Amino acid sequence: MLQRPGESQAWNPQRRGPNRRCHDNNDDDEEPPPFPNFFGPARYYCVETICAPCGVVIAWTKFARSESPTNILKFLEDVYQTEASRPDYICIDKGCKVLRTAVCNGSWDRIWKHTTRIIVDTYHYINHKVTDYLCRTYCNPSPGNGLAPNLVIIEYDNNGCPHAKRAFNTQVCKQLNAWLGGFESILKRMKPGNFNWFLHTMLFYHTKHVITQQKQKEKAKTKAEHQNRDNEDEDLGLDQEYNFSDQENSLSDLD
Numbered sequence: 001m002l003q004r005p006g007e008s009q010a011w012n013p014q015r016r017g018p019n020r021r022c023h024d025n026n027d028d029d030e031e032p033p034p035f036p037n038f039f040g041p042a043r044y045y046c047v048e049t050i051c052a053p054c055g056v057v058i059a060w061t062k063f064a065r066s067e068s069p070t071n072i073l074k075f076l077e078d079v080y081q082t083e084a085s086r087p088d089y090i091c092i093d094k095g096c097k098v099l100r101t102a103v104c105n106g107s108w109d110r111i112w113k114h115t116t117r118i119i120v121d122t123y124h125y126i127n128h129k130v131t132d133y134l135c136r137t138y139c140n141p142s143p144g145n146g147l148a149p150n151l152v153i154i155e156y157d158n159n160g161c162p163h164a165k166r167a168f169n170t171q172v173c174k175q176l177n178a179w180l181g182g183f184e185s186i187l188k189r190m191k192p193g194n195f196n197w198f199l200h201t202m203l204f205y206h207t208k209h210v211i212t213q214q215k216q217k218e219k220a221k222t223k224a225e226h227q228n229r230d231n232e233d234e235d236l237g238l239d240q241e242y243n244f245s246d247q248e249n250s251l252s253d254l255d
């Protein structure tokens with residue numbers, strides 16, 4: 001459907017021009033008619049995604065009105081329905097709020113505490129309150145006290161000096177959102193069906209792209225390993241030759 005400039009579709013908010021409510025005369029003021037369609041860019045709050053640390057998109061949904069901890073917990077429950085499917089760590093920008101809500105509404109005891117820890121991603125963690133005991137104790141994405149050896153790994157630099165390093169990229173969702181933001185102006189003009197289809201397709205292709213990249217990286221890695229091994233073999237060969245000539249020298253010395 002073509003959309004001319006200044007013309008909005010039936011499902012877009014009718015906000016152009018002055019407010020329809022007359023603010024001088026509130027008594028006789030009628031309530032504005034209910035919107036025929038709830039879905040609309042101004043009213044749909046946000047798209048929420050779940051990503052693996054490698055960038056693969058696991059699930060997405062739309063949150064109406066707000067990205068509340070309750071909504072987030074419900075989304076997680078819907079996606080991870082069985083105990084075996086639940087991840088060890090769930091990293092959320094407002095992880096501490098979600099953990100607090102889960103403890104209060106009982107879903108922590110009922111579901112999550114048996115399998116999963118809820119942490120805050122590194123980007124947002126630095127802005128969370130140092131005085132927030134729950135956040136600092138349970139939601140630290142990279143605790144330096146060795147309590148989470150799966151989150152913090154020890155890596156050695158070229159001089160053999162050890163340093164702690166985050167084991168996972170906890171900002172993949174943020175990076176994905178930045179990419180999705182590029183489609184916002186297109187998505188804003190779509191009907192719910194098109195919106196869902198378009199977003200799902202884009203995320204599907206994005207995930208395929210991520211997996212292809214992973215495979216290419218893996219290939220390059222094995223190739224480099226093979227090359228290294230070949231080089232090592234060559235080095236060994238040279239050494240042997242050297243030893244051999246050494247032996248020859250010593251033999252000739254004996255002669």
Ligand SMILES: [Zn+2]
Nearest residue numbers: 096120128135
């Ligand atoms: Zn926090």
